[in-house]
Amino acid sequence: MKRSKIDKQALRGAGYMLVGMLLALAIVVAGFGGFRAFGRAAKFAQVMRLVKAHFVGDYDPDEAADTAMSGIIASLDDRWSYYMDPEDYAAYQDTSANRYQGIGVTITKDAETGGFLIVTINKDGPAQRAGLQVGDIILAIDGVDVTAGDADGLRALIQADYGKDALIRYRSADGGEREAAVSCQTVYTSPVNSQLLDGHVGYVDIDNFRQGAGQEAIDAIEALLAQGADSLVFDVRSDPGGQVSELVELLDYLLPEGDLFIQTDKRGHESVDASDGDCLEMPMAVLVNADSYSAAEFFAAALRDYDWAVVVGQHTTGKARSQVTYPLLDGSAVHLSQYSYLTPSRTDLYEAGGLTPDVEVALDEEQTALYQTGWLEPAEDAQVRAAIDALVP
Helix, strand or coil: CCCCHHHHHHHHHHHHHHHHHHHHHHHHHHCCCCCHHHHHHHHHHHHHHHHHHHCCCCCCHHHHHHHHHHHHHHCCCCCCCEEECHHHHHHHHHHHCCEEEECCEEEEECCCCCCEEEEEECCCCHHHHCCCCCCCEEEEECCEECCCCCHHHHHHHHHCCECCEEEEEEECCCCCEEEEEEEEEEEECCCEEEEEECCCEEEEEECCECCCHHHHHHHHHHHHHHCCCCEEEEECCCCCCECHHHHHHHHHHHCCCEEEEEEECCCCCEEEEEECCCCCCCCEEEEECCCCCHHHHHHHHHHHHCCCCEEEECCCCCCCEEEEEEECCCCCEEEEEEEEEECCCCCCCCCCCCCCCCEECCCCHHHHHHHHHCCCCHHHCHHHHHHHHHCCC
């Protein structure tokens, strides 16, 4: 027998109520709010049923659910916690592994042409293999002019070609315009760059503390020592942080025996990562700025707590929470502040208002512009020079 329209709506409503009851049961089992959770879940189900039955416009149920989940996390009023839909979570996983979908370049907007100036290029990456060079300016992708757009639009056009070639029109250093077919693929980027500066100073630039950063930094240090470095400058300016495991691995290599990273959960349970007796004892400095977050800020604080390094640069942000990422059933995820943490001297960086450098020095306007585009060489960097001057044998 054919069901009536009213019967269909009733069935849909019953389905939403069933989902709500199951959600409430899961919440009760998990201990979030007891049986009051039934009321909240039922209200969610009722709203969804009303939208489905009566809303005159079009809507996407998945987008509605994502917005609801995002709202729950946003209501925590914690800038470090957030909800990721499946697409965002996939991108987050790539970023956490220091990889991305692209052609292997770093870009900045070119004021004269509106195109995108290539400021760094991955060694043996797709762009380099296709003949592009640092200083080239990207003007169009697959015939689409990008000079009026932003970097996000450019990335979207390139990533739309993932697994195949993107046709890139660019202006080279001689002013001529050329085209190149560049493969868009998964590109792995090193989070650590290093070089030996004049005066036997080893310079170690740590872009982030994501996957692989700890061991790569150790490898860079040992290579510099083999080249004759007798002091080290670590650069964690504009470093967004990363994984505790990578941070602890590097600190354990550098510091003597003692506490490294102390964290507590919401019940007050404390766990401590400690260093063994092996360490690297030599003059060190750490560069920080207002964008040295999380593990980067902590790295500088830990070295100073042990009186192992002088901190140079500008005041940091003051973060004292670490997050755990929880994948959800549909491929989305919740990134949730789960622990509070303290430095080795048991300093709460949030309560301390961030880290004040031992030597405070800022870049001037010209140096800042060069730094932001990746063109500021260490020899011309006022903060690097101040860090070298602060090294005491």
